[in-house]
Amino acid sequence: MPRIRELPYSKVERETPKPSLFKRNILIPKKIFICGNSLLSKIVQEYIPVETRIEDLSLIKGKIGQGQYNSSMVLIAALADKSDLANEIFELKSTFKNLFVLIVLKEKFFDFARLCGKKGIDKVLHVSELGGIVNVLDQINFQRTRITLKDFGIKKSGLSQMAVEGLKIIEKDYIQIKSTQEIANRMRIHESTLIREFKKYDLYSPKKLLMYFKVFHSLKLIELETFSIKEIAYSSGFTNEKRFIECFDRIINMTPGLFQAQKNFMFKKSSLSQ
Structure with missing residues (x-):
């Protein structure tokens, strides 16, 4: 069988590589706290296949203040109205920049979503997008550890x-x-x-x-x-x-x-x- 000559690197035609059969395990953060509207919080909780805790934002802020916060924590704010807890959430995020904050909105407030981006909120989802929340949470860990x-x-x-x-x-x-x-x-x-x-x-x-x-x-x-x-x-x-x-x-x-x-x-x- 004739030996295959190696082509010069600069002349090799590029081919789109086939995707690997290996898939990275999905890892969801295990310290997830949910605050905000009680009904919407329970809906959010149903979409997350790991244990989560629904608590008042004041209690969560107290735990963070006592040093119980670390980089593995995720805060999900379920807001039925764009004025719900918004300023408190923004203030918390500005103080703890490494805290991952995800806001779930009951209504589509595009102007508010843009404001969230300017305030450093990591992700904003509409309630209709909750089917993809597992992938969002997985990406949190991946970006933290990349x-x-x-x-x-x-x-x-x-x-x-x-x-x-x-x-x-x-x-x-x-x-x-x-x-x-x-x-x-x-x-x-x-x-x-x-x-x-x-x-x-x-x-x-x-x-x-x-x-x-x-x-x-x-x-x-x-x-x-x-x-x-x-x-x-x-x-x-x-x-x-x-x-x-x-x-x-x-x-x-x-x-x-x-x-x-x-x-x-x-x-x-x-x-x-x-």
Whole structure:
């Protein structure tokens, strides 16, 4: 069988890669508080497949003030009227900018929705859009934990087109990608060529960089303090829990379970000292 000649990179025709069969596990935040109109709050609650708490905004603000707030919390304000609690919600968001705030409206107030955007509200849904709230909540976690090249101090300036494209693919789809061969296939080059190109610019090897992206993503999930090791493994792009533990231990020098336990201990200790 004749050897297939590798085409020059600049002349390779681009093909839209087929979507990976792997799908990232949906992770919904587990600290969800709902406030506002009681009837609308119960409707919202029915659409969320994890435990949520309906409380008065004043109680929620009190808990946040006592230090019970952390970055894994989500506040959903169910508003039957655009004046309901709006100013209090805006004030809370301006004070705690990292608090994810989702507003659900009973009526379509387009001017109010635009105002919410200007006030930093993360998402506004109409009650008719509640069927998609699970995806919205999942994206909250994904955006909170997403890793970028900046996290490793990697800059694309001065690199070749080939190296830049390889880095972009890893950064965009590191959870779905299972091997460096998959990256090379997307670029329509040999895997060895990709490895040499990364080495030329003193970058991590594609395999090592991909593993670092996945492990650092898992670290951010652990920081949210709400997910099991198994959930974190699959949601960080590992095919099984055993492989995740091996990679994590290799990079962090301890198992994810031990790391999670130590972090929880430090969190509880700091809470007691407040």
